[in-house]
Amino acid sequence: MITQISDDFDLEKIAESGQCFRWERIDSVIENALCSPIDPIDKQGAEKQRNIPENTSHPCTYRILAGNSCLYITELDAGQGLYELDCSEEDFSTFWHRYFDLGENYRCIRERIDRARDSFLWEAAEQEKGIRILRQDPWEMLITFIISQNKNIPGIRRCVESLSQSCGEKRLDFRGIPYYAFPTPLQVASLSDDALAQCRLGYRCKYVKAAAEAVLAEKINLEKLIAADEKSAMNALTALYGVGIKVANCVSLFGLHHVDAFPIDVWVKKILSQEYPDGYPYDQYSPYNGIYQQYMFAYYRHRSKH
DSSP: OOOOOOOSHHHHHHHTSOOOEEEEEEOOOOOSSSSSOOOOHHHHHHHHHTTOOOTTTOEEEEEETTTTEEEEEEEEETTTTTESSEEEEEHHIIIIHTTTTTTTTTHHHHTSOOOOOOHHHHHHHHHBBBBOOOOOHHHHHHHHHHTTTTTHHHHHHHHHHHHHHHHHHEETTTOOOOEEOOOOHHHHHSSSSHHHHHOOOOGGGGHHHHHHHHHHHSOOOOOHHHHOOHHHHHHHHSSSSSSHHHHHHHHHHTSSSTTTOOOOOOHHHHHHHHOOOTOOOOOOOOOHHHHHHHHHHHHHHHHHHO
């Protein structure tokens, strides 16, 4: 299906924002575009039939794994907000629309920033607009961010994929390419210590196993935490073995969709020190501090590369 997204939405910026680790960019050409095979000989006719802009020769495509679901999404025309997804309209409305948080207006959230009062945040939001806070599964985010401790993004990706392959359900996407669903708490808890160690999680193995066992024993109910207040959610998360403040904030923001949560890592510490020496105005930017944190985080990371 082809859909138009009029709000801030940028696939690449979301993929690089540090909140999702099972997005894979695929270099594709129009012959391999989604939903229906295109004969290269009839490419021009197919483009017109499917309303693909004529100047789109190398669309940006991502393969997204979320829980046990898989989606290919192609940016057909960023200027017009046109995207093609290999799912039915029903799947889009019942799962992917919510996953991308398309019910929220990020442009309005971004425009709350007063340029005169906070030129740094205004510039960061302007440069990084298109980032959205995905509505990801809280269990997957709990394990992912436990794994993320003291690891870079490529390392996190490898570990998450290794864990999924070790005990997740094997499935086929619409192209017939296999993928692995993110494992359930029971599947993780059932792994032997040796099998878990082979996922190369290091010292995090015991934290991952403990989290799975806590969920199975109903010591924590992640779904109920979605509706809980932030203090209750943080208390419940940090009570888990191996989960500190930073990981709990990441789970709160990216798994519970508490968009006022404000994870602080090395980058954010630098931002707060250099840009807000007199203190960051949390109250002023509530209840969207987590969204603004993402703009700042991405802006500083990109700026450091130049």
